[in-house]
Amino acid sequence: MKFKITHTTIYTFDSDVFLEPHYLRFRPKQTPYVSVDCHALTIVFEPIGHKQVLDEENNMVDFCWFEGMTNQLTITATTVLETKEYNPFDFLIYPLQFNQLPLQYDALQKKLLFGTLEGQMISQELLDYGNAILKASDFNTIAFLTQLTKQLHDDFIVEYREVGSPLQPDETFVIKRGSCRDLSWMQINLLRQFGIAARFVSGYYYFDMISPSYELHAWVEVFLPGIGWLGLDPSHGIFTGNTHFAIASSATFENTMPVSGGIRGSATSQLRTQLSIEKFI
Incomplete structure (x- = not known):
């Protein structure tokens, strides 16, 4: 297409x-x-x-x-x-230990991924929310990422906000609503608490709609050896596909x-x- x-x-x-x-x-x-x-x-x-x-x-x-x-x-x-054609599940995580959480990147990976591992402090309530999903996923990496992304879509109301920086993760968690960049920034900081390298992505997302009305979109990417950067879209509860068109990705939203x-x-x-x-x- x-x-x-x-x-x-x-x-x-x-x-x-x-x-x-x-x-x-x-x-x-x-x-x-x-x-x-x-x-x-x-x-x-x-x-x-x-x-x-x-x-x-x-x-x-x-x-x-x-x-x-x-x-x-x-x-x-x-x-x-x-x-x-693109299948987001056509991958093999390797080394195999990265299939289980928490992740342990090697020394060189930690240096290269430093900015995407540096999380800010979040509330115990938000951390408990992530831990509950982690335990329900039996600490399996892909199961956790899949369920967390879907759960954020189910539990939070997505709303449009044209300008402004993402809300603080705890604020988004408390009000249970936010723009795509709010949900993405919250998910990024939660993932980093579990040792997962995560970065902010800005771009476009196409999907069929009766009355087209598109806006700049934001989502998340995580780094897993064997896969590289894997996209997660908490606003829609899915892994990203071939109609997510990335423009810029960064450890911090300001650089996108x-x-x-x-x-x-x-x-x-x-x-x-x-x-x-x-x-x-």
Whole structure:
């Protein structure tokens, strides 16, 4: 199948501002089951410099710098993708001890995965929630990841919130509701308590709907030897498939923001976004 993704982001300022250099993350990643046929980025107010760079965590980023004053910045990313058949359960965990929790990465793995293992403190109530699922899964790694992801979908209400950082894990747990990024950040910090390397992913997710209305999506990836990075989507209670299109992944959510950059000036801003995903057989 082929997909065309058109993502427009518009910042409007109530007076002229100077744009500092910006990092833009809109380019989907190439994978063995997702091929990026073409990707185009249109920027108005036009930058005087534009370079594609790899960031610290191997994400492809468009780095732009500007000259002059403006009261609007419009970024339109257009991507055409082609997907192949994909079975998220076609894997073998190796070494075999990683089939049981808690995990014990070796010394080199711990160094390379350090940021994705560094969890923040969470409440005993949230930890007890995870431990109950762990025991019910008989400490089996895949059974635990499967059941935890499904349980988060069943126990929490998913709601849309356009802007703002993810809520703290304990806050999401208490109110039993949150955006995709809230649920993902909570799951990441819970997984790290069990020694599982987990990172935050930002991207797009296509699924058939009667009245299409798509938004930027967030999910989780965990590292298991033999598999590599395995995607979990707590908002939908599933492992990710070939219609999850990752853009950026990071140990911290800040490094996955679609637009990072500042302005010089005293203006206030308004943000508008539009996202369409079209499927072609």
